[in-house]
Amino acid sequence: MSKKSFKVGLLGLGTVGGGTYTVLNENAQEIERRLGFPIQVVAVAVQNIERAKKIVGDQVQVFSDGLAVVKHPEVEVVVELIGGYTVAKQLVLAAIQAGKPVVTANKALLAVHGDEIFSAAAQANVPVLFESAVAGGIPVIKALKEGLAGNQIEYVAGIINGTSNFILSEMRDKGLPFNQVLKQAQQLGYAESDPTFDIEGIDAAHKLTLLSAIAFGIHAQFNKAHIEGIQELTAQDIAFAEELGYRVKLLGITRLVEGGVELRVHPTLIPSKRLIANVEGVMNAVSIKANAVGSTLYYGPGAGALPTASSVVADLIEIARLVQAPSQCRVSTLAFQYDRLQNKPVLPMEKVVTSFYLRLLVDDKPGVLAQLTSILSKHHISIGSMIQRQLEDEGEEAQIIMLTHSCIEGDMNKALAEIETLDSVLDKVVRIRVEDLN
Numbered sequence: 001m002s003k004k005s006f007k008v009g010l011l012g013l014g015t016v017g018g019g020t021y022t023v024l025n026e027n028a029q030e031i032e033r034r035l036g037f038p039i040q041v042v043a044v045a046v047q048n049i050e051r052a053k054k055i056v057g058d059q060v061q062v063f064s065d066g067l068a069v070v071k072h073p074e075v076e077v078v079v080e081l082i083g084g085y086t087v088a089k090q091l092v093l094a095a096i097q098a099g100k101p102v103v104t105a106n107k108a109l110l111a112v113h114g115d116e117i118f119s120a121a122a123q124a125n126v127p128v129l130f131e132s133a134v135a136g137g138i139p140v141i142k143a144l145k146e147g148l149a150g151n152q153i154e155y156v157a158g159i160i161n162g163t164s165n166f167i168l169s170e171m172r173d174k175g176l177p178f179n180q181v182l183k184q185a186q187q188l189g190y191a192e193s194d195p196t197f198d199i200e201g202i203d204a205a206h207k208l209t210l211l212s213a214i215a216f217g218i219h220a221q222f223n224k225a226h227i228e229g230i231q232e233l234t235a236q237d238i239a240f241a242e243e244l245g246y247r248v249k250l251l252g253i254t255r256l257v258e259g260g261v262e263l264r265v266h267p268t269l270i271p272s273k274r275l276i277a278n279v280e281g282v283m284n285a286v287s288i289k290a291n292a293v294g295s296t297l298y299y300g301p302g303a304g305a306l307p308t309a310s311s312v313v314a315d316l317i318e319i320a321r322l323v324q325a326p327s328q329c330r331v332s333t334l335a336f337q338y339d340r341l342q343n344k345p346v347l348p349m350e351k352v353v354t355s356f357y358l359r360l361l362v363d364d365k366p367g368v369l370a371q372l373t374s375i376l377s378k379h380h381i382s383i384g385s386m387i388q389r390q391l392e393d394e395g396e397e398a399q400i401i402m403l404t405h406s407c408i409e410g411d412m413n414k415a416l417a418e419i420e421t422l423d424s425v426l427d428k429v430v431r432i433r434v435e436d437l438n
Contacts, residue, residue: 003036003037003324004037005037005038005039005040006035006037006038006039006040006076006077006316006320007040007041007042007074007075007076007077008024008039008040008041008042008075008076008077008078008079008316009041009042009043009044009045009069009070009072009075009077009078009079010041010043010044010045010069010079010081011044011045011066011069011070011078011079011080011081011082011088011091012044012045012046012080012081012082012083013044013046013051013052013055013056013081014081014082015305015308016081016105016132016305016308016309016312017044017079017081018055018305019304019305019306019308019309019312020079020081020309020312020313021041021044021055021056022305022306022309023306023309023310023312023313024039024041024313024316027313031313031317034317035317035320035321037320039313039316039317039320041056041060042060042061042072042074042075043060043061043062043063043068043069043072043074043075044056044060044061044062044063044069045062045063045064045065045066045068045069045082046062046063046064047064049062049063049064066082066087066091067091067094070091070094070095070098070100071094071098075100076100076101076323077100077101077102077103077316077319077320077323078091078092078095078100078101078102078103079102079103079104079312079316080092080095080102080103080104080105080106080109081104081105081106081312082106083105083106083108083109084106084108084109085108085109085112085113088104088106088109089109089113089117092104092106092109092117092128093116093117093120095126096117096120096121096124096126096128097120097124099124099126100126101126101127101128101129101319101322101323102121102126102127102128102129103128103129103130103132103312103315103316103319104128104129104130104132104133105130105132105133105308105311105312106130106133107130107133107134107203107206107207107210108197108203108206110130110133110206110210110220111205111206111207111209111210111220111222112206112222112223114209114210114213114219114220114222115219115220118220118333118334118338119338121333122333122338122339127319127322127323127330127333128333129315129318129319129333130210130315131311131312131314131315132308132309132310132311132312132315133207133210134160134207134210134211135158135160135207135284135286135298135300135302136162136284136300136301136302136303136304136307136308136311137300137301137302137304137306137307137308137310137311138284138285138286138298138299138300138301138302138311139298139311139314140158140211140286140288140298141210141211141214142314143288143296143298144156144211144214144215144288144335145214145331145332145335146331148288148290148293148296149335150292151290151291151292151293152256152290152291152292153215153216153256153288153289153290153291154255154256154289154290154291155253155254155255155256155262155288155289156208156211156212156215156252156253156254156255156286156287156288156289157251157252157253157254157276157286157287157288157435157437158204158207158208158211158251158252158253158284158285158286158287159249159250159251159252159276159279159283159284159285159286160203160204160207160208160211160252160284160286160302161198161201161203161204161207161250161284161302162190162281162282162283162284162301162302162303163185163190163191163192163195163198163199163203163282164198164199164201164204164229164230164250165249165250165279165280165281165282165283165284166181166185166190166191166281166282167181167182167185167191167199167230168230168233168238168248168249168250169280169281170184170185171233171235171238172235172238172239172242172247172248175235175239176235177234177235178230178231178233178234178235182195182199190282199229199230199231200227200228200229200231201227201228201229201230201250201252201265201266202227202229204250204252204265205222205225205227205252205265206222207252208225208252208253208254208263208265209221209222209225209263211252211254211286212254212261212263213334214334214335215254215256215288215335216254216256216261216342216344217334217335217336217340217341217342218261218341218342218343218344219341219343221263221346224263224345224346225263225264225265225346226263226264226265226266226349227264227265227266228265228266228267229250229267230250230267233248233267233432234430236359237357237359237430237432240357240359240387240401241269241357241432242272243387244269244357244385244387244401244403245271245272245273246269246270246271246272246277246357246434247269247270247272247277247278248267248268248269248270248432249267249268249270249276249277249279250265250266250267250268251265251266251267251268251270251435252264252265253265253268253435256344257347259345259347259351260344260345260346260347261344261345261346261347262346262347262352263346263347264349264352266432266433267432267433268432268433268434268435269357269432269433269434269435270434270435270436270437271436271437274287274437275287275297275299276297276437279299282301282302282303283299283300283301283302284299284300284301284302285297285298285299285300286298287437289437295437349409350408350409350410350413351408351409351410352408352409353406353407353408353409354406354407354409354433354434354435355384355403355404355405355406355407355433355434355435355436356402356403356404356407356412356431356432356433356434357401357402357403357430357431357432357433357434358400358401358402358403358404358416358429358430358431359399359400359401359402359429359430359431360372360399360400360401360402360419360425360427360429360430361397361398361399361425361426361427362397362398362399362400362424362425362426363396363397363398363423363424363426364390364396364397364398365396365424367424368424369388369400371422371424372400372419372422375415375418375419376404376415376419378415379407379411379412379414379415379418380407380408380411381404381405381407381411381412381415382404382405382407383402383403383404383405384402384403384404384405385402385403386400386401386402386403387400387401388400388401389401397426403434404434412431416429416431
């Protein structure tokens, strides 16, 4: 006998929650064609009950208490779309304890409290899916968990925050300063009134933590991630990067290396010939290098009501199939069997090997360049290319822009500390890491 319907409890009916309800209704026939039965929202939890009733009508029960939805006897799967760490965590754990699968878009919750949630889910044998938590509508988690399951992942590198990418695109295209473009992004609705999580790289680090856990079969280690934002970047450095054949992006990169895993978010120069370097505006992209397939790229909208809802609904369809299958046939939440996760350490930044863009303001006099190259050489750093520009307004000052070959970050730290003590160096050295993604 075929199943009559798969019943959903929705926590939150805001941008993504409302989008999820819309997609489930507008694509109901296609979903039923795929599953053989419909997916039906039977209960929602919201703060504004009257507003919710105008959206869902009389066919759906509306509660102000999320726990009422979790405990609802008809609800078979709980979709958490309220965000935050406290109430969301309580409700997700309550659903797991009740034996109900969970779908969530809450990357911050999973990045910070993922170990506790995933452990509880493994013990209860309950699926927790979160495709919508990373890169909006791009099915990159599905690709890592299933499409690339026969590979050993070498690295994942992503533009996974649309707000920052929009700001950097506008700074490059129009030569505008950061603060002016941020205000523009806020006026357009691309940035929040408090944009801290976006511009300081925290949002990207939440997402990267989850990608790293799935890619390498490790525990979520957000507290070990190295995080730098874009707020200190200047249009000048973006223009110099362009002249050198690079684009500046806020890149999240996690790489399997000897001794552990790299987990870092920071502004990065990427060769402009790379596809990912040409991702502009609010779009996201994730590049994955694996040992069998080589390099693959996943591109699309990283946010928005319907793109994110697309991923939520995809997870609901997957869970509707999973609950009918024997537990041993299910794809594990983190792609690997939970008891086979490895405790690989996150590599400290001073041990990371990468290349650098350096911009120095110096006295324009003989011997300065020799001093700089001598210090860099002493710390095992070689120069790949260089530009020297005399400042138009200050005839006695010049800017030197260097691209280095790969070196250990700790060596670069020591070299720059020594360089900045020179009387001929007139300001703090600007440095941006370079990733070839070859």
